Amino acid sequence: MKFQLALCQMKVVMDKSVNLKTAERMIREASKNGAQVIALPEMFNCPYSNKYFREYGEPENGETCKMLSSLAKELKVTIIGGSIPELAEDRVYNTSYSFSKDGEMIGKHRKIHLFDIDVKGGIRFKESETLTAGNEITMFDTEFCKIGVAICYDVRFPELFRKMTLAGAKLIVLPGAFNMTTGPAHWDLTMRARALDNQIYFAAVSPARDTEGPYQAYGSSCVANPWGEFCGKADAREAIVYSEIDLEYLDDIRNQLPLLKHRKEELY
């Protein structure tokens, strides 16, 4: 079984309606080019800043969800809708909604690990000033395979992905927006490591870099294959990354190098 994955590395601007139009344009283009699973970046409708999350936030089934659901249904594609600020009661979550090709919501992931860091000479960010953490692992079935979804800083916690792998995920999609300090240092390495350790396809989708916006995303959306190599990669500019996800190849790699079978669970 093979299928086509597309990652829409879109430019995110201050105007929410422009962001929704860009997402729609890129999803339509990806679908026209044969993509069957299409993913968007973290916080694709909102500038990535604590200042804006509440203002741009929407309850579940707000206008962004409605747009993604109807596009999925119209184009008959699975959409992993990056993430957006979700308003629930008085809280704000960083939430990714996924839709089946019938337009049904099949996944909802609230970012589990909040990005609260202070790197000397680099970046300081404290998501917990505005956001609340989720507490569930997110996986769903599609006609192709089980897909897991996590968001950005979640990627740094390998146990999460091992768990998804053991539960049958073959593709993990990570909407993410690394920055210009940790991006060059860790992005490529971390995405390849998650793919290699678990012998899965691991796809990370970032916004394009906007040197005029309040946050400079690293870009570099990529797909790493079960051998740990990139099989799709963007630079910092707006682009769609296409990759073939080949589940027979995944099985071949696992047969040739049976890492998952060689685990000694009784020891660790």
Ligand SMILES: O=C(O)CCC(=O)C(=O)O
């Ligand atoms: O882990 C990192 O270095 C970046 C994480 C991040 O930007 C985020 O979680 O939004």
